[in-house]
Amino acid sequence: MSDSAGTAPHYTRPLLPTPFHERARALSQVDSFVPWAGYTTVDVFTNAGQEYFAIRNACSVYDLTPMVKYRIAGPDAGRYLNRLVTRDLRKLRVNRVSYCVWCNDAGNIIDDGTVFRLGETEYRLCTAERQLDWLLDSAIGFDVQLSEVTEEIAALALQGPTSCAVLKKLGVTGIERLKPFEFSCFDATGMRLMISRTGFTGDLGYELWADPRQANQLWDALMTAGRSRGIRAIGSRALNMARIEAGFLMPNIDFVSAEGTVRVGTSRSPLELGLGWLVDFDKGHFTGRRALQEQMRQGLQRQLIGLDIAGNKPAANALLYADRKGQREIGSVTSAMWSPTCKRNIALAMVDAPHFAMGTTMWAEVYLSRELVWERRMCKAQVVDKPFFAPERRRVTPPGDF
Amino acid sequence: MNAVATARAAYDCIVIGGGHNGLACAAYLARAGRSVLVLEAADRLGGAALTREFAPGFRVSAGAHLLHQMPARLIEELALEKHGLRWAAQSLPTAALAPDGAALLLSGSGPESIEGPVDREDTEGYARFMALMQRFAAVMNPMLEAVPPRLGTERWADRLSLMRLGWRIRRLGRRDMRELLRIAGMNVYDLLKEHFRSPLLQGALGFDAVLGTNFGPRAPGTVMTLLYRLAAQHGAGARALALPAGGLGAVADALAGAARAAGAEIRLTAPVARVTVAADRACGVTLQSGESIAARAVVSSADPQTSFLGLVGSEHLDTAFVRRVHHLRTRGLAAKLHLALDGLPKFSGLPAAAHGARLLIAPSLDYVEHAYNHSKYGAHSAAPALEITMPTLSDPGLAPTGKHVLSAIVQYAPYELTGGWAGQHEAFAQQLIDQLERHAPGLRSLVRERELLTPPDMEREFRISGGHWHHVDLALDQFYAVRPVPGATQHRTPLPGFYLCGAGCHPGGGVMGIAGRNAARQIIAGEPAQ
Ligand SMILES: Cc1cc2nc3c(=O)[nH]c(=O)nc-3n(C[C@H](O)[C@H](O)[C@H](O)COP(=O)(O)OP(=O)(O)OC[C@H]3O[C@@H](n4cnc5c(N)ncnc54)[C@H](O)[C@@H]3O)c2cc1C
Numbered sequence: 001m002s003d004s005a006g007t008a009p010h011y012t013r014p015l016l017p018t019p020f021h022e023r024a025r026a027l028s029q030v031d032s033f034v035p036w037a038g039y040t041t042v043d044v045f046t047n048a049g050q051e052y053f054a055i056r057n058a059c060s061v062y063d064l065t066p067m068v069k070y071r072i073a074g075p076d077a078g079r080y081l082n083r084l085v086t087r088d089l090r091k092l093r094v095n096r097v098s099y100c101v102w103c104n105d106a107g108n109i110i111d112d113g114t115v116f117r118l119g120e121t122e123y124r125l126c127t128a129e130r131q132l133d134w135l136l137d138s139a140i141g142f143d144v145q146l147s148e149v150t151e152e153i154a155a156l157a158l159q160g161p162t163s164c165a166v167l168k169k170l171g172v173t174g175i176e177r178l179k180p181f182e183f184s185c186f187d188a189t190g191m192r193l194m195i196s197r198t199g200f201t202g203d204l205g206y207e208l209w210a211d212p213r214q215a216n217q218l219w220d221a222l223m224t225a226g227r228s229r230g231i232r233a234i235g236s237r238a239l240n241m242a243r244i245e246a247g248f249l250m251p252n253i254d255f256v257s258a259e260g261t262v263r264v265g266t267s268r269s270p271l272e273l274g275l276g277w278l279v280d281f282d283k284g285h286f287t288g289r290r291a292l293q294e295q296m297r298q299g300l301q302r303q304l305i306g307l308d309i310a311g312n313k314p315a316a317n318a319l320l321y322a323d324r325k326g327q328r329e330i331g332s333v334t335s336a337m338w339s340p341t342c343k344r345n346i347a348l349a350m351v352d353a354p355h356f357a358m359g360t361t362m363w364a365e366v367y368l369s370r371e372l373v374w375e376r377r378m379c380k381a382q383v384v385d386k387p388f389f390a391p392e393r394r395r396v397t398p399p400g401d402f
Numbered sequence: 403m404n405a406v407a408t409a410r411a412a413y414d415c416i417v418i419g420g421g422h423n424g425l426a427c428a429a430y431l432a433r434a435g436r437s438v439l440v441l442e443a444a445d446r447l448g449g450a451a452l453t454r455e456f457a458p459g460f461r462v463s464a465g466a467h468l469l470h471q472m473p474a475r476l477i478e479e480l481a482l483e484k485h486g487l488r489w490a491a492q493s494l495p496t497a498a499l500a501p502d503g504a505a506l507l508l509s510g511s512g513p514e515s516i517e518g519p520v521d522r523e524d525t526e527g528y529a530r531f532m533a534l535m536q537r538f539a540a541v542m543n544p545m546l547e548a549v550p551p552r553l554g555t556e557r558w559a560d561r562l563s564l565m566r567l568g569w570r571i572r573r574l575g576r577r578d579m580r581e582l583l584r585i586a587g588m589n590v591y592d593l594l595k596e597h598f599r600s601p602l603l604q605g606a607l608g609f610d611a612v613l614g615t616n617f618g619p620r621a622p623g624t625v626m627t628l629l630y631r632l633a634a635q636h637g638a639g640a641r642a643l644a645l646p647a648g649g650l651g652a653v654a655d656a657l658a659g660a661a662r663a664a665g666a667e668i669r670l671t672a673p674v675a676r677v678t679v680a681a682d683r684a685c686g687v688t689l690q691s692g693e694s695i696a697a698r699a700v701v702s703s704a705d706p707q708t709s710f711l712g713l714v715g716s717e718h719l720d721t722a723f724v725r726r727v728h729h730l731r732t733r734g735l736a737a738k739l740h741l742a743l744d745g746l747p748k749f750s751g752l753p754a755a756a757h758g759a760r761l762l763i764a765p766s767l768d769y770v771e772h773a774y775n776h777s778k779y780g781a782h783s784a785a786p787a788l789e790i791t792m793p794t795l796s797d798p799g800l801a802p803t804g805k806h807v808l809s810a811i812v813q814y815a816p817y818e819l820t821g822g823w824a825g826q827h828e829a830f831a832q833q834l835i836d837q838l839e840r841h842a843p844g845l846r847s848l849v850r851e852r853e854l855l856t857p858p859d860m861e862r863e864f865r866i867s868g869g870h871w872h873h874v875d876l877a878l879d880q881f882y883a884v885r886p887v888p889g890a891t892q893h894r895t896p897l898p899g900f901y902l903c904g905a906g907c908h909p910g911g912g913v914m915g916i917a918g919r920n921a922a923r924q925i926i927a928g929e930p931a932q
Contacts, residue, residue, distance in 0.1 A: 105721065138721040141711055287722075
């Protein structure tokens, strides 16, 4: 995107525009932009609540371009990735996607992301943060080539119940046959698109990967195709609400990247984050395996769980106690919201053993400001199943026509 | 899978590499009743401590050429003398050659004394200095010979061994303790300037501090490397600098004898291609020939990079661990020159009787520092520092009657020479002979054949990646409790059943056998007998 950056020295533009910036700027009504991985991106277009309802009830468009993308290719690419992440990727077929986490030697999470198998020996890894140093270090001893391709690919997330219908309208033939975590290439209105049935909302949805030179064309075509299906551009704030309902974790909110922590005991393992289902001890060695096995042997000291909290006040950052008096502290909330769809006051929280067992009750210390008069409330909370929101339609193929 | 591998395992332990540490490890394991197989890639034993022919009828210790660090206790425990180890010379003195004028002779044993062109102050100072250094060496010796503690653990054994070290230093008394703490991090250049006036004496002592390291005498930490050398020598006892009859290969032969006598099997020309891993355990090896051999544990005396990156493979190890191994500094700086001589050269300024000594060309600290400078920029020294032995003076069997062998360690010759060694090998060898000719006029005409081994040559011949004396450079960050890397100290590695026993472990290179012995102990403790 050197053209949009112009000829001015790079330091005069610390944040880059994404290929969709022009369109986003035009739609932005509250001028709320936030930096993300070196790009300026929309936090809110108009109103986060309205944008949230577009995700849940119609169809939302979210600019995903700053998502860091790596191309991993070479004869050892598969073996390399299988040693990098905790999941068994030997089973990942071409045209399939896998959600993965990877750990440092101590078994603590560095980041999560999605692995796309593009070919027999070619993969793409998408992550929230830049990871090139770790990826390169992990490549010692493997015949792989690694390169960052973030700028070469423009990406949009199209999420919500009407997303499939919108793509059909766009002329993406056969999109209804795409299964969850599958991707394929399509030709639509003169564009070549890679589309994956993936997303961060826990609902029916797709991610579109395109040539950045066709960004405006893609955006306009989608908006036109989606007009009758309630399409709406959304910012990060609305997406964050949806991802909490879906029980997805956010780096630096629900955990800190293990290579970025300084204090002892602040890194988190996938087992502690409730991601044990992503850890496969039988697939051969991967970084952190021995440490995780040791953690299994010793038992978990804490775990991230879902909470249902009494009342309707979001328990953001609340400390959690075993007793109502608040004398035995047992953890804290990492993400919290009133879920409009579930009609529940939900939270993700890190809780010490043994309080993370399903059904355990505890107390959340919630602070409320009533016109700057602060009030402290102890709200009863219960450990519940995650995700909080998981509609059947997210899995059904072909998707219903909403 | 693991159960199957274990049930079929032919050996309790496979030792990769028949260098002196591998053989010592095998001997101790076998003596403890373990069934052991040693697999050596080369067609002879010894690794970098070997004797071989380099010209028709001429044999030389082609790697290490002096034995001065092997603990007397180890020689006794393994009854190496019973297994054929004989001495051609012991307690060799050192002669510091002067560019012009008389050489300085340093005694090889007993009270440290000095003869030659130094004043009384230096003479007395030398005795005092060496006495102090010997006291420090005595304190350090147990630390050198024991398995280092792991850092940051809560285990009592680890804390205790740190406390013991502290206690030994404390027991030196206030004055000595203060002095040790003052000088421990210093460079040897400054220390020697404090103590002595004679450049020749300073040069000789400074050279010992940097021999086999990647430092010049002005580098911080070189007092430590000097103390380290003396501490190892302390364990060797009165024998001090010695020439085994038949060269250093005789040490390997005696170790092999001890290992075999205890039941170990040794196979030559058996290069290991990979360590077999099943169910997250080392359970044998596959040879380059394709043959697989199962064992309940595997110990490698190859250097850590070869062991982990080559034989085990990153695939079975964690990323940060692999990064640490990958980043180890392993590039050697020492070369080796071997001359087959038609007669005995005569070094000027050196009494005839002293020609069998260890000869040094390191006439001043600045000389050595200058020699080092070149290597920083990818060049070999214009005027290198040399340690020379002429073993045929005490061990005439190494050459045809009346002929002689000269063996010299040459510093500095970088592994990565700008422009490559291929085009400069010949000229460098020539330059070294010219240099020797200046010290021993007429030497050139005696040279019948010569062989120069640069670090890349030694990498090929000894299979040491980087061709480094210590496998892994001996410096504070690759030292003691963090040697070779955190996660692989105490001879154990992250891969269960896989151990290290070579010079890459504490206490480092030099023909000592300590790494081999200590590794055997860890294996015996960690792997229950079958
Ligand atoms: C130029 C030079 C001069 C030196 N001079 C002295 C000296 O005078 N005095 C002194 O005490 N020390 C000296 N040293 C140091 C000393 O030689 C070494 O530190 C010591 O020999 C190391 O012994 P080791 O058994 O640990 O390893 P090595 O001797 O390196 O033995 C390792 C063995 O493993 C084998 N091996 C490697 N890979 C494989 C494989 N894949 N399969 C099977 N086998 C394999 C190798 O062939 C080798 O035999 C000198 C070193 C150099 C380089």
